[in-house]
Amino acid sequence: MLINDLIAVVGLDHCLTDPDLRAGYEVDWTGRYRGQTPAVVRPGSVEELSAVLALCHAAHQPVVVQGGNTGMVGGSVPLAKELLISVARLGNLQVVSPTKLRAGAGATLARVQDAALAAGASFGVDTAARDSATIGGMIATNAGGMNVVRFGPMGDQLLDAGVVLADGEYIPSLRDTRPDHRAFGLIDHLAGSEGVLAVVAHATLAIGTDPPQVAVAMIEVPAGRLQRLIQAVEELPSVYAIELFGAREVELTAAAIGRTAPLTGDWLVLVECRSAEDPAVSLGQVVGELPAVVATNQTAGGELWLFREALTEAVSRLGVPHKFDVRVPHDALNQLRPRVEAAAPGGTVFVWGHAFSNRYGHPTANLHVNVVGRVDDEGVFDVVEDLGGSIAAEHGIGTAKRHRATRARGDLVELREIKDRLDPAGILNPNVLFPV
Numbered sequence: 001m002l003i004n005d006l007i008a009v010v011g012l013d014h015c016l017t018d019p020d021l022r023a024g025y026e027v028d029w030t031g032r033y034r035g036q037t038p039a040v041v042r043p044g045s046v047e048e049l050s051a052v053l054a055l056c057h058a059a060h061q062p063v064v065v066q067g068g069n070t071g072m073v074g075g076s077v078p079l080a081k082e083l084l085i086s087v088a089r090l091g092n093l094q095v096v097s098p099t100k101l102r103a104g105a106g107a108t109l110a111r112v113q114d115a116a117l118a119a120g121a122s123f124g125v126d127t128a129a130r131d132s133a134t135i136g137g138m139i140a141t142n143a144g145g146m147n148v149v150r151f152g153p154m155g156d157q158l159l160d161a162g163v164v165l166a167d168g169e170y171i172p173s174l175r176d177t178r179p180d181h182r183a184f185g186l187i188d189h190l191a192g193s194e195g196v197l198a199v200v201a202h203a204t205l206a207i208g209t210d211p212p213q214v215a216v217a218m219i220e221v222p223a224g225r226l227q228r229l230i231q232a233v234e235e236l237p238s239v240y241a242i243e244l245f246g247a248r249e250v251e252l253t254a255a256a257i258g259r260t261a262p263l264t265g266d267w268l269v270l271v272e273c274r275s276a277e278d279p280a281v282s283l284g285q286v287v288g289e290l291p292a293v294v295a296t297n298q299t300a301g302g303e304l305w306l307f308r309e310a311l312t313e314a315v316s317r318l319g320v321p322h323k324f325d326v327r328v329p330h331d332a333l334n335q336l337r338p339r340v341e342a343a344a345p346g347g348t349v350f351v352w353g354h355a356f357s358n359r360y361g362h363p364t365a366n367l368h369v370n371v372v373g374r375v376d377d378e379g380v381f382d383v384v385e386d387l388g389g390s391i392a393a394e395h396g397i398g399t400a401k402r403h404r405a406t407r408a409r410g411d412l413v414e415l416r417e418i419k420d421r422l423d424p425a426g427i428l429n430p431n432v433l434f435p436v
């Protein structure tokens, strides 16, 4: 009955019940999370999205929202037989002004970047998942990415959003919500809410202009120098990215992309700087006598970035990795790998990620710890917490970390209250984020 009503809204071609057509939506990017759904519904407009949610709400039908399905924590797949709403067709893009772009929730990051570029601007968030990850999914997870040291995470770029609530009510602008409306203040909680509060339909995002000159350096850093080097790089006004990885990681990507690793050592720090004047000069002063390869144009810089960007896929080719997206303070960076290795005897541990200082000025790093082979997951979480870190950095909590969520996020009590107000029947992403 519900399925027939949904077909009446979106059309037969966009309500997929055939198991072969559903299959790609039912498993996540890592292959670790696999579920089943009665139907994949793909609304083609905000009106259709609103009508779909109204029908699901009336039928008490739980739903999972999916964007690009590149999430790493099992939040985008129907693990408890929820109905799946894919927002991928909501992909409209419009550059509103030199500082503002409006994107449908299903627009991929790459399309947003291209649209900004075509208007002579750029968008601040970048990740290696750019060809598939969508604006809605990136807001829902508050994605960080490579330029987090410069621009902060996705929430910092979010000027406004249009959302559809669980019962189908469409709110075209969260910035223009009456104080007595139940969604008042939702804009401040949307980034990182993992689809439990509302479905993002479209967003207005900040764009800007990048300075013309670029320098990219891969620097070999001994463990004892790492913290000082990161701190010095962070103080450069031109800094755009500080990426960390080690010899094991660069050798893996070198093999995957058919190159020779340019450097090796305890840590490799990939730094990108941009400014009006040649940023290589001040970057060179920070690098000092450390071994480094420096590129001073986009093409040569892109060659160095390849060693970092190919990592996620290169590791996945070794098997289905256990993925830990964790945050640790800079003074614990050197302890992380050996301590995770102790929790993963027989497994191979890969570590890479983004260094920055969080909005309160604490030096921290969002690290993607990948273990191929056997590992004690809880042991890894214990290590991270013992090092003063957090078990959830920029991928969210999803279903994967719910059992430890209370310790990872202090704001969950407030989010629960908002959820109860906006979605009292609890149909939106009912199995993610909140503690079991």
Ligand SMILES: Cc1cc2nc3c(=O)[nH]c(=O)nc-3n(C[C@H](O)[C@H](O)[C@H](O)COP(=O)(O)OP(=O)(O)OC[C@H]3O[C@@H](n4cnc5c(N)ncnc54)[C@H](O)[C@@H]3O)c2cc1C
Pocket: 029, 064, 065, 066, 067, 068, 069, 070, 071, 072, 075, 076, 087, 105, 126, 127, 128, 129, 132, 133, 134, 135, 136, 137, 138, 139, 140, 141, 142, 143, 144, 145, 146, 194, 195, 196, 198, 199, 200, 201, 312, 313, 394, 395, 398, 429, 432
């Ligand atoms: C190669 C690779 C590299 C990556 N690098 C990074 C990185 O550097 N930094 C980083 O932060 N992440 C990274 N990721 C993880 C992933 O790309 C991000 O989590 C991204 O934000 C997910 O976007 P998505 O559209 O794929 O969302 P999905 O995976 O489809 O969904 C993720 C979550 O958002 C919810 N959601 C999706 N769309 C909406 C919507 N419209 N409204 C409400 N909720 C919604 C889903 O229900 C789910 O809970 C990487 C992934 C890959 C595969």
